[in-house]
Amino acid sequence: MAKCGFLQDFKAFAMRGNVVDMAVGVIIGGAFGKIVASVVNDVLMPPIGWLIGGVKFDELKYELPVNPLNPDLEPVTINYGAFCQACIDFLIIAFCVFLLVRGITRLTAKKEEEPAAPAPAPEPSAEEKLLTEIRDLLKDKK
Numbered sequence: 001m002a003k004c005g006f007l008q009d010f011k012a013f014a015m016r017g018n019v020v021d022m023a024v025g026v027i028i029g030g031a032f033g034k035i036v037a038s039v040v041n042d043v044l045m046p047p048i049g050w051l052i053g054g055v056k057f058d059e060l061k062y063e064l065p066v067n068p069l070n071p072d073l074e075p076v077t078i079n080y081g082a083f084c085q086a087c088i089d090f091l092i093i094a095f096c097v098f099l100l101v102r103g104i105t106r107l108t109a110k111k112e113e114e115p116a117a118p119a120p121a122p123e124p125s126a127e128e129k130l131l132t133e134i135r136d137l138l139k140d141k142k
Contacts, residue, residue: 033093040089057081 013019041058049055060081067073124132 032096033089036093036096037089040085040092044088045085057085060084 045057049057058081061077061079064076064078066075
């Protein structure tokens with residue numbers, strides 16, 4: 001019985017709108033990240049490298065000295081070029097998310113700024129007019 005309750009609780013959690021929306025956002029965000037990485041690696045960085053003398057940012061690295069205790073090991077490198085590309089990826093993604101959030105905020109703010117015009121009061125019916133006249137006449141007689 002506890003197992004069935006657990007599954008029902010999980011199903012209720014998973015089918016909530018927020019969880020499904022968040023899952024879709026994560027999937028689209030991952031795909032968007034790949035697109036941005038491709039733009040940076042394949043479109044932006046090659047011309048920048050060409051402008052500064054044919055440098056390929058992927059290949060920028062600092063090679064540490066050989067370990068005197070074990071000189072046969074392959075040299076260890078600090079790949080700061082890959083780090084620079086990851087930072088540029090992050091900045092572009094952050095800027096795109098900023099533009100998206102800014103656009104959504106402006107759209108929602110415009111909706112809130114435009115208050116709905118109050119509906120005009122409905123014209124009183126003939127019966128209401130007659131009753132109002134009778135009421136006024138009774139007030140005058142007192």
